[in-house]
Amino acid sequence: xxxxxxxxxxxxxxxxxxxQRIAVACSFGKDSMVTIHLAREVDPxxxxxxxxxxxxxxxxxxxxxxxxxRMNLGATVYIVA
Numbered sequence: 001x002x003x004x005x006x007x008x009x010x011x012x013x014x015x016x017x018x019x020q021r022i023a024v025a026c027s028f029g030k031d032s033m034v035t036i037h038l039a040r041e042v043d044p045x046x047x048x049x050x051x052x053x054x055x056x057x058x059x060x061x062x063x064x065x066x067x068x069x070r071m072n073l074g075a076t077v078y079i080v081a
Contacts (some may be wrong), residue, residue, distance in 0.1 A: 007036065014044045026075060028064045034062035036073065048075040 016022050024039045026032040026048050039046045050064060068075050 006039050008035075009042055012039050016043050016046070023049055026050045028060070028067055028072075033067070036071070048073050050075055050077045052077060052079050054079055054081060 022043070024036055024046055026036055028050060032036075036048060041050075052061065052064070064075075064077065067073065068077075
């Protein structure tokens with residue numbers, strides 16, 4: 001497991017080092033939350049964004065707001081129809 005975590009962090013480090021504008025797309029599911037956690041370990045200022053629709057259940061948007069605040073993500077959320 002540690003090898004996989006280190007590999008993921010190395011990929012993120014390479015992206016941050018080799019590209020000027022990096023952001024993490026997030027659905028606020030479990031995989032996205034792990035990705036955010038790893039990305040923030042590499043670069044605490046990495047940008048985070050999410051694309052949602054107004055048709056998502058209210059609980060999804062509530063969870064998004066809660067995690068955005070709890071983890072101080074500063075995620076930009078785009079609502080598209």
